[in-house]
Amino acid sequence: MSGERFRTRQSAAASLLIPLLLIAITALIGANGTPSLQDTVTAILCNLIIVIGLQVYVGNSGVYSFGQLGFATAGAYAAAFLTLPAAFALLQTPSLPHFIVDAHLGALPSTLIAAAFSALLAVVVGLPLMRTSTLAIPISTFAFLIVVYDVVANWDRVTGGSSGLVNIPTTTSVESAALWAGAAVVLALAYKWSASGYRLQATREDEVAARSIGVGVMRERLIAFGLSGALCGIGGALAVHQSGVLNPATFYFGATVTTMTMLVVGGARSVFGAVIGAIAIATVNELLRSVENGASLFGAISIGEAPGLAAIGLGLILLATMIAMPSGLSGGREAGELTWLQRLGLSAPAPPPARGAAAAGEPAIDRPPGGALRAEGISLAFAGLRVLDDVDLGLERGEVLGLIGPNGAGKTTLVNVLSGFQAPDSGTVSLDGADLIGRSPARLAHDGLGRTFQTALPFPDLSGLENVAVGAMGMGAGRRRALATAADVLDRLDLLEQARLPAGALPAGSQRLLGIARALAIGPRYLLLDEPAAGLNEAECSQLVTFLRNVPNDFGCGILLIEHDMSIVMPLCSRVQVLDDGMTIRIGTPQEVQADPAVVESYLGSSFLAAVDA
Amino acid sequence: MLELRDVRVSYSGIEVVHGVDLGVGRGEVVGMIGPNGAGKSSILRSICGLAPSSGRVTFGDRVLTGLPPEQIARLGLALVPEGRHIFKTLTVAENLRLGARQETEAVELMERTLSRFPILRERAGQRADRLSGGEQQQLAIARALLGRPKLLVLDEPSLGLAPKMIDVIYELLGELREEGVTMLLVEQNAARTIDFCDRCLVLSTGRVRAQGSRGELQSNHDVLRAYLGRQP
Numbered sequence: 001m002s003g004e005r006f007r008t009r010q011s012a013a014a015s016l017l018i019p020l021l022l023i024a025i026t027a028l029i030g031a032n033g034t035p036s037l038q039d040t041v042t043a044i045l046c047n048l049i050i051v052i053g054l055q056v057y058v059g060n061s062g063v064y065s066f067g068q069l070g071f072a073t074a075g076a077y078a079a080a081f082l083t084l085p086a087a088f089a090l091l092q093t094p095s096l097p098h099f100i101v102d103a104h105l106g107a108l109p110s111t112l113i114a115a116a117f118s119a120l121l122a123v124v125v126g127l128p129l130m131r132t133s134t135l136a137i138p139i140s141t142f143a144f145l146i147v148v149y150d151v152v153a154n155w156d157r158v159t160g161g162s163s164g165l166v167n168i169p170t171t172t173s174v175e176s177a178a179l180w181a182g183a184a185v186v187l188a189l190a191y192k193w194s195a196s197g198y199r200l201q202a203t204r205e206d207e208v209a210a211r212s213i214g215v216g217v218m219r220e221r222l223i224a225f226g227l228s229g230a231l232c233g234i235g236g237a238l239a240v241h242q243s244g245v246l247n248p249a250t251f252y253f254g255a256t257v258t259t260m261t262m263l264v265v266g267g268a269r270s271v272f273g274a275v276i277g278a279i280a281i282a283t284v285n286e287l288l289r290s291v292e293n294g295a296s297l298f299g300a301i302s303i304g305e306a307p308g309l310a311a312i313g314l315g316l317i318l319l320a321t322m323i324a325m326p327s328g329l330s331g332g333r334e335a336g337e338l339t340w341l342q343r344l345g346l347s348a349p350a351p352p353p354a355r356g357a358a359a360a361g362e363p364a365i366d367r368p369p370g371g372a373l374r375a376e377g378i379s380l381a382f383a384g385l386r387v388l389d390d391v392d393l394g395l396e397r398g399e400v401l402g403l404i405g406p407n408g409a410g411k412t413t414l415v416n417v418l419s420g421f422q423a424p425d426s427g428t429v430s431l432d433g434a435d436l437i438g439r440s441p442a443r444l445a446h447d448g449l450g451r452t453f454q455t456a457l458p459f460p461d462l463s464g465l466e467n468v469a470v471g472a473m474g475m476g477a478g479r480r481r482a483l484a485t486a487a488d489v490l491d492r493l494d495l496l497e498q499a500r501l502p503a504g505a506l507p508a509g510s511q512r513l514l515g516i517a518r519a520l521a522i523g524p525r526y527l528l529l530d531e532p533a534a535g536l537n538e539a540e541c542s543q544l545v546t547f548l549r550n551v552p553n554d555f556g557c558g559i560l561l562i563e564h565d566m567s568i569v570m571p572l573c574s575r576v577q578v579l580d581d582g583m584t585i586r587i588g589t590p591q592e593v594q595a596d597p598a599v600v601e602s603y604l605g606s607s608f609l610a611a612v613d614a
Numbered sequence: 615m616l617e618l619r620d621v622r623v624s625y626s627g628i629e630v631v632h633g634v635d636l637g638v639g640r641g642e643v644v645g646m647i648g649p650n651g652a653g654k655s656s657i658l659r660s661i662c663g664l665a666p667s668s669g670r671v672t673f674g675d676r677v678l679t680g681l682p683p684e685q686i687a688r689l690g691l692a693l694v695p696e697g698r699h700i701f702k703t704l705t706v707a708e709n710l711r712l713g714a715r716q717e718t719e720a721v722e723l724m725e726r727t728l729s730r731f732p733i734l735r736e737r738a739g740q741r742a743d744r745l746s747g748g749e750q751q752q753l754a755i756a757r758a759l760l761g762r763p764k765l766l767v768l769d770e771p772s773l774g775l776a777p778k779m780i781d782v783i784y785e786l787l788g789e790l791r792e793e794g795v796t797m798l799l800v801e802q803n804a805a806r807t808i809d810f811c812d813r814c815l816v817l818s819t820g821r822v823r824a825q826g827s828r829g830e831l832q833s834n835h836d837v838l839r840a841y842l843g844r845q846p
Contacts, residue, residue, distance in 0.1 A: 339627060382744065383744075385744065404776075406746065406748070406776045406778065407746035407747035407748040407774075506651075507650050507651035508650070510650060531774050535696075535770065536802060537650065537803075537804065538804065564774065564775060566777065603776055604777050604778060605777050605778030605781045607781050
């Protein structure tokens with residue numbers, strides 16, 4: 001089963017061990033330093049956990065959240081309440097419930113409870129927020145950050161108000177912070193490489209395509225939001241047990257900007273990026289601050305106090321990184337994916353999956369054999385313009401139905417209606433007798449409707465293999481099974497070798513075939529193909545015909561085929577339906593349709609007839 | 615007019631075009647054909663400054679290599695990209711106006727262009743994404759023409775079009791050819807492209823495998839079979 005991996009064992013190990021090594025080195029430097037250096041390093045490591053928490057959500061979803069520090073605040077207050085000595089608690093937080101005051105927990109249980117509390121808060125807050133659009137989430141999470149601040153700053157008798165809390169036990173050491181940071185790296189990578197993590201990354205790469213393979217965008221975002229909340233809570237809890245003091249502004253605007261800068265400079269898409277960004281920026285920040293306070297550089301040049309130097313320096317670093325390295329220092333890659341590391345032989349690129357490694361014919365999803373797909377009386381108008389006018393369509397199990405017609409006839413719109421991307425004004429769609437109208441695209445993918453798009457819509461940053469495997473993962477398949485399915489489908493399309501590369505680097509025609517493979521990986525009952533042959537030459541078209549001819553048998557699904565190339569439509573389809581101006585003008589065998597004067601007039605054109613005659 | 619010398623294109627360290635030479639003379643129509651992944655689109659993108667490349671691209675007496683895309687466009691090299699890339703939420707008329715280089719000459723030029731594309735005149739007030747695929751392709755070509763290009767670069771102008779609409783588009787391109795517009799185009803349909811162009815290059819896996827005039831290629835069955843998979 002060696003071929004059924006996204007990455008080699010070496011590469012995965014490097015991706016895991018190199019960040020851990022960086023954390024260990026940082027911790028060692030701190031542990032052997034002066035007490036003040038120890039404090040600084042411990043604080044850096046606590047902050048690192050928060051940055052990893054940010055990465056889990058922002059990096060995998062591609063959506064910026066400015067509210068994660070609110071969860072650090074929540075975790076910090078929770079941990080402080082649970083550990084505050086009774087005498088100080090009475091003084092500072094008189095209205096705090098007794099069972100919390102009396103808890104007097106140790107470092108570990110208080111951190112764990114803080115993590116759970118932050119995660120719960122993240123899920124509760126995320127439930128409504130994750131429903132908002134990709135553009136609204138940064139704003140709504142920012143609002144959440146402000147709300148958290150206002151609550152803790154004004155709820156004087158519980159939180160100590162704006163003066164904050166003091167005399168919190170300082171239990172976090174360099175070692176414990178490093179251990180937690182290591183655990184955060186492991187957790188973040190495990191999530192990123194899980195089926196759920198891949199589903200979320202698919203939504204980052206292309207939301208529409210992700211929905212078409214059954215990924216519930218809101219659900220996946222919520223999972224990462226919760227996990228991110230837990231990590232931020234841990235970071236906050238450890239930080240408060242390092243400094244011993246806490247006030248509402250500890251994790252507010254300043255910390256939000258700093259941690260976001262660390263993530264962006266390091267490269268948001270990788271955990272490695274979060275680690276190097278956090279360590280690098282924190283180091284530069286400390287150096288700048290010591291200069292700011294009037295230190296001498298190399299003992300030679302003495303610089304007077306330069307207030308604001310650290311802020312200006314950080315701003316310039318962020319700006320320079322955004323211009324020179326838009327994907328961050330790590331290039332958005334994990335340590336094991338770095339090419340220079342692979343050149344050194346410390347890591348290896350993923351080999352193409354072995355031929356035949358897949359259990360051929362074993363679908364990722366077992367579906368009971370279903371009945372026909374039917375659309376009846378579908379009508380739809382855009383701004384008064386009739387696009388579909390009382391269209392019927394029926395597709396039997398295992399049948400290949402062609403859908404042709406002039407550009408603008410409504411073919412793609414009809415597929416959008418069938419796959420749930422567009423609600424019709426009237427009419428019904430049913431599968432095996434069940435009404436499908438009103439179901440989301442993701443739900444319809446689970447019902448067995450797979451589709452491709454007129455443009456290929458690949459997940460450009462994921463490899464070809466990952467692109468297809470995510471299709472099976474969208475259906476809930478585990479990693480191993482998803483990979484087997486993906487390798488099998490790609491092998492049949494002769495795409496295995498190319499599938500190692502990021503999909504964005506593949507030529508347009510291959511991206512298109514990848515889209516078909518991805519749709520097949522969900523194990524569809526019906527496959528809706530929107531111009532699969534566009535961008536392929538004659539030889540590739542005939543290969544595609546050979547492949548598609550076997551699809552009903554190999555994958556047990558019917559095909560609805562939109563295509564302008566008659567050399568594809570004619571040999572594949574048992575029936576062809578012709579749309580013109582939103583209406584069905586003809587249904588028949590390929591021969592009948594080709595000979596129909598109305599079809600020739602509106603669609604095929606006289607030069608087609610001439611070519612057929614010749 | 616356009617001259618490529620040893621052009622190489624690589625994406626993230628992987629070279630996909632390995633040293634291609636290409637020349638297009640004034641008034642000439644040159645086509646590029648070849649299988650998926652041959653590097654046709656990459657070459658077009660490198661000419662227009664959209665892909666990182668090495669080698670030398672000259673246009674008239676200007677060196678294009680290293681210039682940003684918008685500056686290359688201002689020199690009179692217009693790309694009609696694959697997938698059309700019209701401004702979807704703007705109206706047809708707004709799309710066209712954005713194609714014109716100077717507002718002053720736009721009115722007269724727009725009039726001339728619209729008479730060539732009657733369907734666009736009919737739909738001038740409509741949002742561009744409400745047009746059919748064929749109409750959008752016409753809009754993309756019309757928008758490119760409004761910039762008074764010296765060279766029109768077309769990436770798969772027939773992609774996703776109904777057979778009849780392909781005839782319409784090629785009839786239009788034929789008219790432009792008669793008027794002496796210089797064109798460089800990439801297409802999948804080898805037979806049509808060889809027939810339409812004065813000269814064609816056959817590419818595969820990033821190299822020029824053959825080139826010749828219409829007559830030369832149509833009689834070269836080896837080329838057709840080996841690189842285009844066509845039976846003689």
